[in-house]
Amino acid sequence: MVNKSDHEIVPVHEILKLKEVNELLESKNLRLENLPKIFESDPQCKKLGAKPGHVIKIHRNDNGNQYLYYRVVVEG
Amino acid sequence: MQAEVIDNVKFGLISPETVKKLSVVKLNVPDTYNEDGYPIDGGLLDQRLGVIDPGLVCKTCGARAKTCPGHFGHIELVRPVIHSEFSKIIYMLLQSTCSACHRILLGAEDVQSLKDKSKGIVALEAEELTSDEIVEANEEADARKHAGRSLLKKVRGIKKCPYCGAVQAKIKFSSPTYFYIGDRKLKPDEIRDALAAISNDDLRILGIDPDTSRPEWLILDSLLVPPVNVRPSITLESGERSEDDLTHKLVDIMRINQRLAQNINAGAPQIIIDDLWELLQYHVTAYFNNETSGIPPARHRSGRALKTIAQRLKGKEGRFRYNLSGKRVNYSARTVISVDPYLDIDEVGVPFDIASKLTVPFYVTEWNIEKAREMLTRAEYPTILNLTSTDGKRKRVIDTNREDLLKELKAGDILERQLVDGDIVLFNRQPSLHRVSIMAHRVRVLPGKTFRINFCVTPPYNADFDGDEMNLHVPQTLEAQAEAKYLLEVKYQVFSPRDGEAIITNNEDGITGMYFLTQDDTRLTKDEASYILGIAGIYELPNPEKNGTYKGKDVFSMLLPKGLSLDIKTSTGPLRIVDGRLVEGVVAKDTYGKGNNKLLLKIGLEYGPDVLKQFLFASSKLSDAYVTFSGITVGVKEYMTDSAIEKARSELLTSTFVQVDDKISQYKTHKLEPLIGYTRRASLERMIIVDLNMAREKAGEVLIKHISPSNSAMQMARAGSRGSIFQYEQMSMFLGQQATLTGGRIKRGYYTNRVLPHIAPGDVRPSARGFVQTNYYTGLSPIDIFMHAVGSRGSEVYKALLTARSGYLYRRLSNALQDLYVEKDRSVRDTGNNIIQTIYGGDAISPVNTQFVKLAEKSEK
Numbered sequence: 001m002v003n004k005s006d007h008e009i010v011p012v013h014e015i016l017k018l019k020e021v022n023e024l025l026e027s028k029n030l031r032l033e034n035l036p037k038i039f040e041s042d043p044q045c046k047k048l049g050a051k052p053g054h055v056i057k058i059h060r061n062d063n064g065n066q067y068l069y070y071r072v073v074v075e076g
Numbered sequence: 077m078q079a080e081v082i083d084n085v086k087f088g089l090i091s092p093e094t095v096k097k098l099s100v101v102k103l104n105v106p107d108t109y110n111e112d113g114y115p116i117d118g119g120l121l122d123q124r125l126g127v128i129d130p131g132l133v134c135k136t137c138g139a140r141a142k143t144c145p146g147h148f149g150h151i152e153l154v155r156p157v158i159h160s161e162f163s164k165i166i167y168m169l170l171q172s173t174c175s176a177c178h179r180i181l182l183g184a185e186d187v188q189s190l191k192d193k194s195k196g197i198v199a200l201e202a203e204e205l206t207s208d209e210i211v212e213a214n215e216e217a218d219a220r221k222h223a224g225r226s227l228l229k230k231v232r233g234i235k236k237c238p239y240c241g242a243v244q245a246k247i248k249f250s251s252p253t254y255f256y257i258g259d260r261k262l263k264p265d266e267i268r269d270a271l272a273a274i275s276n277d278d279l280r281i282l283g284i285d286p287d288t289s290r291p292e293w294l295i296l297d298s299l300l301v302p303p304v305n306v307r308p309s310i311t312l313e314s315g316e317r318s319e320d321d322l323t324h325k326l327v328d329i330m331r332i333n334q335r336l337a338q339n340i341n342a343g344a345p346q347i348i349i350d351d352l353w354e355l356l357q358y359h360v361t362a363y364f365n366n367e368t369s370g371i372p373p374a375r376h377r378s379g380r381a382l383k384t385i386a387q388r389l390k391g392k393e394g395r396f397r398y399n400l401s402g403k404r405v406n407y408s409a410r411t412v413i414s415v416d417p418y419l420d421i422d423e424v425g426v427p428f429d430i431a432s433k434l435t436v437p438f439y440v441t442e443w444n445i446e447k448a449r450e451m452l453t454r455a456e457y458p459t460i461l462n463l464t465s466t467d468g469k470r471k472r473v474i475d476t477n478r479e480d481l482l483k484e485l486k487a488g489d490i491l492e493r494q495l496v497d498g499d500i501v502l503f504n505r506q507p508s509l510h511r512v513s514i515m516a517h518r519v520r521v522l523p524g525k526t527f528r529i530n531f532c533v534t535p536p537y538n539a540d541f542d543g544d545e546m547n548l549h550v551p552q553t554l555e556a557q558a559e560a561k562y563l564l565e566v567k568y569q570v571f572s573p574r575d576g577e578a579i580i581t582n583n584e585d586g587i588t589g590m591y592f593l594t595q596d597d598t599r600l601t602k603d604e605a606s607y608i609l610g611i612a613g614i615y616e617l618p619n620p621e622k623n624g625t626y627k628g629k630d631v632f633s634m635l636l637p638k639g640l641s642l643d644i645k646t647s648t649g650p651l652r653i654v655d656g657r658l659v660e661g662v663v664a665k666d667t668y669g670k671g672n673n674k675l676l677l678k679i680g681l682e683y684g685p686d687v688l689k690q691f692l693f694a695s696s697k698l699s700d701a702y703v704t705f706s707g708i709t710v711g712v713k714e715y716m717t718d719s720a721i722e723k724a725r726s727e728l729l730t731s732t733f734v735q736v737d738d739k740i741s742q743y744k745t746h747k748l749e750p751l752i753g754y755t756r757r758a759s760l761e762r763m764i765i766v767d768l769n770m771a772r773e774k775a776g777e778v779l780i781k782h783i784s785p786s787n788s789a790m791q792m793a794r795a796g797s798r799g800s801i802f803q804y805e806q807m808s809m810f811l812g813q814q815a816t817l818t819g820g821r822i823k824r825g826y827y828t829n830r831v832l833p834h835i836a837p838g839d840v841r842p843s844a845r846g847f848v849q850t851n852y853y854t855g856l857s858p859i860d861i862f863m864h865a866v867g868s869r870g871s872e873v874y875k876a877l878l879t880a881r882s883g884y885l886y887r888r889l890s891n892a893l894q895d896l897y898v899e900k901d902r903s904v905r906d907t908g909n910n911i912i913q914t915i916y917g918g919d920a921i922s923p924v925n926t927q928f929v930k931l932a933e934k935s936e937k
Contacts, residue, residue: 028901034910065919070911 005043013044016055016070024055024070038071045073088288095298099150100124100136103301106330108309108319120323120330125149126303146303151330153360154337155353156264156297160252160361160368161386167249169271169291172231172282175257176242178273180281181234187281251370253357264357268295299360301326321382325363325374332356407550409434413505414541416528417700420693421580422566424503424517424548425528426495428457431521434550435461435492436499442487451493452482462492495519495550500560502549503529505537509886511573512536516564531586532696533566536579567685570676570692576927578669578676582696584797589699590632590663591648591795592706598628605631608705612698629658635694637683642675648794665796677927714789715807715853724778725809729849732771736842739763764840765821768813768847775809776801783808811848811860814867817874822846822866831866832859 004010016024025032032053038045040052050056050073058069090098105119115121123135126146134144158166174181236243248256255262272292279286307320319327336352362374365386373381389395409430416425426434438460440448452460455475463481464470466488473481495501499519508514515536522528527546529539539546551557562568572579582590592598600608605617605626618630633656642653644667651661653675661667669676680688717725742748743760750759779801783790792798806812816822823829823845828837835844843849846863850856856864895907902920904913916922921929 028903028911030909030911034905034908036911060918062918067915067918069914 005047010044011061012059013048014057014059015048015050016057020057021055032072035070035072037074039076040073041076086285086288088285089290089293090300091290091293092298095150095300098148098300099298100147101149103149103151103330104334106327106334108323108327109317113317120301120326121304121309122149125301126305128304128308144305146305148303149301151299151301151326151333153297153299153333153356154340155349155356156268156295157353157357157360158253158264158267159294159296159364161364162294163249163251163253166267166271166291166294167247167255168228169274169282170247170255170267172228173270173274173278174237174240174242175244175247175270177237177240178270179237179239179275180278181231181237181244183238186230252361252368263353264295268292271295296360299329299363321376321384322363324376325359325382325384328374329356329359329363332359405549407434407552409548410545412526413539413544413546414526414528415531416522417531417696419520419528419530420518421530421532421689421696422517423520423530424501425520425522425524425526426501426548427525427527428521428523429525430548431495431519432457434495434548436495436550437552438491438493439554440485440487440489440491445485445487448489448491449482449485452478452485452491458494458496460491460493464490464492495521497521500551500557500565502551502560502564503527503537503546504549505539505544505546507883509538509890510536512569512579513538514564515566515569516560517566530693530696531584532580532582532692534583535581536569536572567689570680570685570688571924571927573922573924576677576924578680580692581668581676582692582699585703586696586699587665587668587795587797588708588792589702589704589706590667590695591791591797592708593628593699593702594632594658594661594663595628596662599625600628600631601625604705608698608701609634611701612694614694614698632663632695632698633657635691635698637679637687637691640679640682642678644674647796664794674927674931677931681928681931708788708791710788710792712853714787715804717808717853718782721778721782721808724782725775728771728774728778729810732767733842735767736764739767740840760840761821764842765813768842772802772805772812775805775812779804779809805851807852810851811856811864813842814846814848814863815870816866817870822863825866832862834859 021032024030032055035055038050038056040046040050044050044056045054048056052073052075054073056071056073058071060067060069101118101122101124103118103120103122105116107116107119108121109119110116115123117123123132124147126136126144127134127141130141133140134147136147137144172180180187234244245257247262250256255267271294272290274291276286279291284291302322307322309320309323310318312318332352332355336349336356339349339352358371359374361368361371362382363384366373366382366384367387374384375381387394392398409426411427411430419425438444438448438451451458452463452473454460455478460473462470462472463485465484466486471477471481497518497520500516501519502514503517504514506513513536515533517529520528527548534540537546551560566580570578570580599621602617602620602624609615609617609631612635614634616634618626618634620626633653636653636656636658638656640653640656642651644651646661646664646667648662648664648667651663651667652659663675667675676688676692679691739748739760743756746756748756748760748763750756751762754762780790783804785791789799789804793800793804814822822831825831826833826835830837830839831844831846839845846866848856848860848863850860896904896912898916899905902916903911904916905911
């Protein structure tokens with residue numbers, strides 16, 4: 001069966017290391033709750049084994065505009 | 077000061093004891109004034125209820141009209157009445173409790189399950205809840221509401237009380253205040269006894285908090301009378317007094333109350349007493365809500381329905397929406413708008429009457445005190461209306477105190493001077509759908525009674541001059557004035573925040589003139605050139621031709637900044653500007669800013685908002701001057717057709733019909749090759765539509781070929797100033813296919829799936845499905861008119877539905893996004909510092925600037 005999350009138009013997701021999370025929050029003057037959220041049950045979270053509290057880094061590409069997006073994993 | 081935080085609001089009922097406590101006087105005279113015109117003691121305008129006439133002293137608090145808050149009184153009703161607004165709750169309580177022992181008609185098990193659900197209300201009462209617990213409690217409270225509903229359903233089937241075994245008779249309720257057991261009417265006092273006997277525990281299960289709301293309080297035997305401040309009487313010019321609607325109703329209540337008391341004392345028969353009792357109930361019901369269903373509304377002598385308590389609060393003009401949510405501001409004005417081409421695009425013409433009433437603060441300092449003195453000395457127009465001295469006292473400046481104020485004038489005082497030319501004001505037209513619905517303009521005080529604006533700023537406001545009104549606001553602090561001037565001024569808003577296209581641009585006559593002026597063969601004499609350039613505010617002439625005339629293109633070039641270069645393709649052919657001189661091409665609508673042709677964009681980018689504004693103004697003036705000079709007119713004659721066009725038209729139609737007939741016969745003989753994904757029938761339909769659309773396009777070409785290029789309507793369509801080829805077609809060729817909402821051809825209306833009875837069922841030829849081959853000039857046949865009306869009605873209905881739906885969608889969207897902002901790191905955040913986007917739009921480019929970006933990319937290549 002085809003795994004949809006491996007499709008080329010699905011952006012690359014990765015779990016951010018604790019140190020990187022702290023740097024991110026520090027540099028953007030944020031608390032963890034301020035980040036957009038992603039469910040633990042999201043296919044990408046399942047694939048990465050992300051648990052609530054982890055921050056996911058998403059390498060987005062919109063029509064050639066490459067940028068990073070961050071989401072904090074929440075229960076659900 | 078720390079603001080109080082409200083964490084919950086609870087509504088309850090007023091108990092009879094509370095009524096007595098609140099009341100300062102028991103009223104017993106059903107009248108207002110005595111013969112001497114003096115308020116009767118114990119009457120409805122008793123002086124203990126507060127005073128509103130200046131000079132009088134309140135008999136309760138001793139304060140005067142301005143400071144007395146008013147005091148409640150009460151009426152004691154000799155027989156109790158039901159509070160009609162609560163009769164549904166009373167009905168629910170009567171239905172769900174036993175008529176003998178007054179316990180809930182449910183067994184212990186059901187009661188327990190309801191109790192579990194009603195925990196919510198208990199939790200709410202406990203103090204010190206965490207926010208999570210409150211959320212939980214609220215959810216439970218919601219569940220409890222549903223419990224109440226399901227309780228009624230359960231109770232309905234129960235015939236016998238599970239506790240005392242009493243047989244339950246069915247209780248009937250008839251709106252607004254009638255309750256029956258069988259055929260016997262329940263009197264309010266019986267109902268009260270029944271309600272009073274329900275235990276507190278049972279009430280909690282039913283979702284009622286007995287500490288604040290005992291149900292027997294819903295049966296009134298004393299009525300709170302609001303203070304006179306709430307229902308002031310008005311003295312008419314004739315000296316006659318006119319009482320408030322509430323006072324009238326209260327008089328009615330007291331009259332019946334008194335009659336009822338007399339009849340009871342006189343030992344009148346029960347029927348008479350019951351009738352009066354019912355009448356008392358009616359008056360009290362109407363007093364609370366004169367629109368209660370089931371009662372005739374109480375009327376004024378003139379036949380107008382009385383506005384009682386509920387009517388005061390309800391609806392758009394009620395206390396909540398009109399007075400509490402409705403906000404009105406000072407330093408603002410509103411009037412009809414009209415055009416004035418002599419005003420610059422960032423000006424607004426303000427009527428003298430308005431300018432002399434609106435004020436701008438003038439902060440007196442030691443450096444401008446001389447100027448302040450001078451202004452204060454003046455008695456007429458640009459003068460000072462008010463003065464606020466350093467001690468905070470605000471005084472009106474009038475001729476008699478001007479001398480004194482001048483003497484006392486010192487630094488720190490604030491003067492309020494009248495609006496003068498050059499002041500910055502905010503100008504707005506509702507609905508304020510986007511940011512350019514409010515822009516800053518410079519004031520020009522003018523005679524007349526309307527606001528005037530330049531025609532070019534009409535599109536951002538979506539304004540026209542058929543009676544539109546607009547609002548004007550005067551920023552009152554220096555900070556606000558500076559913000560308005562540097563952020564909101566018209567010259568900074570030329571490019572739309574939606575897509576970066578120019579939204580403030582020349583239109584209609586402002587284009588037509590340019591189109592004529594920049595034609596290749598336009599030549600002007602020195603007089604003519606000087607005249608129109610002079611109107612545009614340019615007092616130089618371009619280099620003349622050898623014969624002493626001036627080329628139109630050169631005259632236009634005088635508007636262009638030196639050094640501007642542009643090489644673009646427009647709808648009227650290529651256009652080339654070299655070093656601020658138009659050397660090739662004709663200026664039309666799309667030269668200014670639509671699509672890829674960006675004269676305005678280029679000027680805005682390279683020379684800034686001031687030059688751009690100057691160019692827009694000058695070019696609209698020049699264009700207006702030149703059309704006035706060259707003249708343009710449109711009449712029926714533009715749409716007359718000659719035999720050549722007639723011939724081309726009928727040939728076009730015939731060939732189209734032949735094509736269509738051919739397809740139909742192919743279909744009938746099963747030779748038509750169906751389109752991929754379509755049935756044979758649908759393929760035929762699509763092919764016919766394609767053929768008919770083709771005919772319309774060809775009609776345009778025929779017109780362009782046959783109509784003289786000097787035809788005014790055609791010229792305007794080509795310049796892009798007004799009208800289009802399509803509209804020309806409808807007038808001189810044929811109307812074409814009339815469509816339904818779904819975009820398909822008209823195919824039903826009469827039975828057996830045909831439009832009209834004369835059409836054979838199954839006929840799919842163009843004429844049978846709403847293709848109109850006549851035009852507005854020659855006129856439509858009755859059948860054509862019918863087809864056209866079907867199409868028009870469809871599009872009219874669609875338009876109405878679309879605007880309502882999309883308007884509301886847009887409102888919700890803009891409200892949801894309104895507090896988001898772009899942080900310094902270019903991320904989008906809300907007020908809670910939550911990240912919405914890590915980079916604005918994924919590329920951090922503002923839509924206003926997207927066109928600039930494209931232009932820059934183009935020049936790089």
